[in-house]
Amino acid sequence: MGDQTFLNNLAYDSVIFGFSGDSLKILVMEYHNTGLFALPGGFINLEEDLDKAVKRGLKERTGLENIYLEQFYTFGNAKRNRTGEMETILKANHMEIETLRWILDRMVSVAYYALINIEEVTPAPDSLSDSCTWYEIDNLPPLIQDHTQIVEKALEVLKQNLDRKLEGVNLLPEKFTMNQLQKVYEAIMGEKLHRGAFQRKMLSLGSLVRHEKQFSGAAHKAPYLYSFKS
Template sequence: MTTNQKFNFRNYVKNTSLTVGVNPVIFSVSEDKLKVLLATFDPRLKKSLPGGAILKNENADDAANRVLQETTGLESIFLKQFHVFSEPDRFSYATVYNELHEESYKPPEDIDIPDRVFTIGYFALVNFDTVHPTGGIINVMSEWVDIDTIPELMYDHNLIIDEALSSLRKELFFEPIGYNLLPEKFTMPELQRIYEIILDKPLTRSNFQRKMLNWGIYERLGERKEGVSHKRPFLYRFDKERYDKAIKTGINFCL
């Protein structure tokens, strides 16, 4: 036998019309709280995550970066895919219209509306101060919301945020990503707060300091933080070169 006799194109290509989008869960830290960027599509509806479809010549990462750029203005920041959400009924393009009966939200009948929409969940870490949230292309506005006061959201977006947070915590053990939430120059106490807020548990100051320095991936700068009403802490910077070297020699970032 040379040809595969089992194969029949008509059985193989299952024609469920489908769109795949991305939903970045954008984290930042401000006022000692972990925050997530939530979008408002229409003020009368529940909030949702920023998101968008994957366009013709994009891969998923491209799309996530684009959505991030549209809503925060930021490029090339920490962004990582963590899970696909694919329940058959997780999303419907008619939801908004069914809720509000606004003519402009009515799915037109002359274009093919996909039966299903999957979304690829991403999480991103950004420095709060560098972001001026906008609604991007789809939404009216977006805003930071404390992780522990997230309201009920559209679709399965509450679930997506839960999974994003637990993926973020997992990732902390493999990559020292916390510094992405801080400005380029930061102090050890600041970094410690990041870890405490993400992991939601207190860490011992002196030991935290020593561990971070032992990793040898942060460069201590000459300067110290100005304008604090007590001893001025050193400033540090993430050092990519040292990081790459540390990775090669095999390091683990367990806390």
């Protein structure tokens, strides 16, 4: 490898969740002239903490710092990235395969999911990609390698973790209504929840602060705004 600047055989992939218009979405990148879609990922510098590498990558793609991040699984099948797709991508971008041969090597990938407020983000593709776009979670394009499995696992773990620590609030602006929070939960869990029960359960956790009401201009009672008690 010679003057390799990254750890060999190790990568990370990120499932970046956002929420808007009543549905859960993730960021997906499309590579130039290939019709191939993938999760945003990257590599770890030789002396860089794994967590730091992921944060660095997310900063580049979303512009955000201090993102809510959870590591959820490490994918290590020997052939998981031996699908020929990465070679296609390099060729389509006229990259010299010789100098980038290491990128075709076997990769073990540590997967993270991120929860962000979709309003604060302007997605930025990397040099190999011509777009980095939001896709609804149940309307994804086919993804390369094992990335579809990675998304499935991310969603599974997210569901399990939802209640602990009120993770859902990270998908919303700092102040939000109870209804918005409920919509987030419904999008993630994939089922309708009972309004009264939901409100009581959230408030009983004692982690929400109530603020002044929000006058929406709509023809009904104005809802309270809440924020998450850190």
